[in-house]
Amino acid sequence: MRVNPDPYPDLLASVAQTQQQINTDEQEIASGMSVSLPSDNPSAAAVLVQNADQTSQADQFERSIGSIQGEMQNADSTLSSVITSLQQAISLGVEGANGTVNTSDRAAIVTQVQGIQSQLLSLANFTYQGNYVFAGTKTQTTPYVLDPSSPSGVTYQGNSGTNSVTLGNHFTLQTNLPGSQLFSSSGTDMFQSIQDLITSLQSGTGIGTAVTEVSNASSAIDSQRVFYGNALNQLTAQQTYLSTETTQLAQQQNTVGGADLTAVISNLTTAQTSLQATLETIGQTANTNLFEYLK
């Protein structure tokens, strides 16, 4: 049988192929990824697009949690201050109810309670990053303003709106409580109770009832404060979940698109050996033909 007398095209094609393999291997080692172009593995490339989106989402949820955490922690500590102030008002009320206290002493107590009233007003109008935290969704409007015509001495200008923010797949969290619910619920209206305390101290009658009113308002706020505590706990739990998810996504990314370095390096070594062998073959082939022996 006649054999192909010209092995060069085959050998050169083999060199090119091996060279290509070496380039691919080196690229994989350099990037650490087996999928650098969609054609390297179309299904994996599609999964990596989704993986990148999910990772980006998870990172964003963590950022959003960070933003919300700040506001909620501040709201929570503001409510704590509100309760402290109300406790002071209760103490003053109890002091004022004591029969040994004279009119001028009560007047001094009234002044102190009025100081607490304005403190409470500023606490209820607490702002965080330019937003009124207890105004419902009317965050650009001062929620409580002094209003002598109102029985409670203030008017609520906010609304009863609440916001919820998506902070995970299938996880949405309510992020605020409106002042109308916190401070102005009928029966436990904080400003009304303080106003009543002031009035009773001024008149000297019904102080005990007014103190009970303030005490009720305080415990109502205290029980509402649980909302913030729960929410903050949920945020922490979600943060933990998201960081686990991010880790899992990174693992998936590595499983789907990462280079198997051991295999790649082994392939590279094989390819380099093969390239060397082919090149040596080419070098030797050049020296053999009958003309060489006919000199």
Added chain:
Amino acid sequence: MSSLNASLASALSGLIADQGAMAATTNNVANVNTPGYSRQEAVLVASDPVVLDPLTFGTGVTLQDVESIRDPILESQIQQQTQAEGQYSTLASALQQTQTNFTASTGDIGTAISNFFDSINQLSTNPSDLSLRQGVLTAAGNVASSFNTTANSLTQQQTSLDLSVVQQVGQINQLSQQIAQLNTQVSNLQNVGENAGTFIDQRQQAIDQLSSLVDVSVIPSDNSLTLTTANGAPLVTGQQSFQLQTQTNSAGLHEIYSQGNNITSQITSGQLGGTLAARDQEIPAILTQLNTLAAGLATSVNNVQIAGYDLNGNPTGATSLSGSPQTPVYLFNPPAATGAAANLSVAMTDPSLIAASSDGTAGSNGNAEAMYALSNQAIIDGQSPTDYYSGIVFNVGNAASNASAEQTASSGVLQQLNDQRAEVSGVSLDEEAANLVQYQNAYSASAQVITAINDMMYATIQMTTLTG
């Protein structure tokens, strides 16, 4: 009875035949590296004998022919495989270029869409914050520009493929002309019984080149051949070649005409077939999907945008706060019926116009949440935007990977066929060296015979002289 003269003639025929065979060998050695060259073999036959009853005497040797050694079936297989290889290598390299638009980067469409929805999620935490609103507008601008860049890059590629179509048609026409001329030379030689091997080799080489460009079918006839495209559009008939024409269509792309007929869609193989497949099928298919995604995303976002209130409490829909009709305030300019991806753009420059609020208050994030929810809703052909985009990436990658695999396979087969062709037609220097020795020895022997006859004749002449 034979004569010394007859022997001399026989010996001479040996010298001539060996010289001819030597010429064939020399030509083979000279063409050892000529592409497409088929080795030639001297066909030696014994000359017709002379019968001088009762004896029959040989009259030497005749160099009947110098024959080119080739396998026509193999040649035709090579042509077919060359067409496939041309088609897939062109398609593969086009798609390699296409898919670079879809690799993960900071500016790819997938990342831009993710970042856009992320910016809305961030806005949702503080809907009255102007810098967060500006962030949404910037991210929307990045979505638009990523679509624009990708669509424009695909269109540019289409334009450059269109240029290739024109160039390839030019090459086809040039080769057809060349083959028609070679047909003339081959038939001229063959008509006078000469060996046209060299021209046939050149013609074969030209047909191979033509095959790499377009699907050619070869119909051999006496001393000549006819070439058509696979669908019968004539390229060469005998000594006449037919030029293909190009003409731009309404989309500004070149269509291919043969004898007044549009044959563009019939060309499926060769580099031209590959170029046309990329230009007319693959890239338009990707563009269509990009347009669907761009239009679907923009429309869905707009529909949510016009259902809310801007930062100042004004409704963004078609009815103003006072109840009178107004122009809706869109986030993206409503997508055009065609070229949605290339023309996607952001409609607003004032971030306060983003409708984050669902109740008219500045602090409400209800509508921002609704807009964010789109990221996981089946708003594009039953899929979420990211899932749809990942489908595009899969399609592009799959097309590129398939074309590369086909190219590898067909070039492997082509290489094998070329090896087989070389087994039959390739020049072997060992063989030629052996032939050289053989013919050289035969020539020397014939020359020696002539010397012997010369001696014998001299002896005869001397004899005559002595007698006379």
